[in-house]
Amino acid sequence: MNYRHAFHAGNFADVIKHIALVAVLRHLRQKDKPFCIIDTHAGAGIYDLESTEAARTGEAAAGIGRLLSLHDDPQLPDALRAYLTLVKQEGEGRYPGSARIATRLLRPQDRLVAIERHPVAAGTLHTSLSGIRNARVVEADGYERLPALLPPHERRGVILIDPPYEAENEFTRVGEALAAAHRRFATGIYVVWYPIKSRAAVDALYGEASASGIGQTLRVEVETDRVSSPERERLAGAGLLIVNPPFGFDDRMRRIASVVAPLLGRTNQKPATITVV
Ligand code: SAM
16 A cells, blocks of 8 residues: 555646546536446545645646646637636645545535545545545545445446555456446446556456446547656556546547647657547
8 A cells, every 4th residue: 555646646647537536527427317336446635736745746747737827718619618617626736536526516405425435535525625525535445435326326336446556456446336336327427547567457457347347438538758667657548448538528538638748748749649539
């Protein structure tokens, strides 16, 4: 249990994951019917981009740091603008994690369950969501807790599965958790984050999803020319497996990709590659 997201908050992978989350939540808000968000690996909720951890990796500077100036562009796709507004509203040097982003898009009828196993991160999460009536923090193992929460009584919602991939069997655990969750709540939208270090591991995850009868998936991957290493801190690529993507979500993400990819490469000269298939 060594992983600490403070080193990586706001990096290129977080940026794509959080834009996608905002786009999904904006879709769910189109109907008045309530929805539920379950964040199985919620992290701390808020991150200090001026911390020694963030400064040491410089990842936020090369991620969200490069995007903030886009905010005033009148041509910006809506979900991207909404995401940048949320980040800016936190104030300079602060970056919201998935759970906090989720709370910003909750309406009174919606709810969030944010699960975090690490006691220190769970404590910060608690503080960062305090006062939000329809957000609940659960200090627990996200994989173990998820089945009991499904299906949510709202019968609409999104499940974000965003583990640290510290454990060697994490891809397998994610695949099993996704299949089991889908059996209980087949109409839910699932957003599963994964690092791209081994194509075989990624392909196996999609293979397992398809073998479990999960038909509708979308793949969003961002790859940079950063020098990769076995450590997540030098991650060069990351992806999202999205189950039951909302109608038109792929085109929306493609539009956003065309705006952000040029800014997310290792250097300003070489754009990142963002694939939406
Ligand atoms: N979802 C967050 C976001 O987008 O801002 C980032 C989460 S971070 C990648 C992964 C988090 O999962 C860490 O805070 C770690 O402590 C936590 N974690 C690790 N194993 C867990 C488990 N089995 N259940 C719940 N949380 C876990």
